[in-house]
Amino acid sequence: MAPKEVFQSAERGVVDGISMGVATYSSWKLWNVMPYMVNADLFYGNIIYMMNKNKFERLSGSQQTAVLEAAKKAETWLKPRYEDWVDTRVVVSGILRLTGSKNTRAADLPLLAFPAL
Numbered sequence: 001m002a003p004k005e006v007f008q009s010a011e012r013g014v015v016d017g018i019s020m021g022v023a024t025y026s027s028w029k030l031w032n033v034m035p036y037m038v039n040a041d042l043f044y045g046n047i048i049y050m051m052n053k054n055k056f057e058r059l060s061g062s063q064q065t066a067v068l069e070a071a072k073k074a075e076t077w078l079k080p081r082y083e084d085w086v087d088t089r090v091v092v093s094g095i096l097r098l099t100g101s102k103n104t105r106a107a108d109l110p111l112l113a114f115p116a117l
């Protein structure tokens with residue numbers, strides 16, 4: 001499905017759910033048509049490292065290993081920082097919108113109960 005069609009498709013019941021990052025969910029205001037979120041424990045980052053396959057294959061084995069190890073280290077470093085950003089900025093602002101709360105501290109927000117799927 002084209003990204004531009006997600007909101008309308010959810011609104012009309014064409015799709016039951018989507019897999020995307022919380023930042024996109026929030027910026028597209030999907031809470032209006034998809035009010036429930038499931039933490040699927042998938043990693044989502046807005047930074048992508050790419051390399052031309054032919055160039056990568058021309059590297060020596062040790063260079064390829066170094067590139068792949070650096071990518072793993074970058075993901076390990078980035079993941080908790082990105083998740084913290086989501087928790088403190090995006091989720092809190094979404095809860096504020098859903099509940100109409102004026103609290104700005106996460107500790108002061110009401111707990112939301114969602115039905116079991």
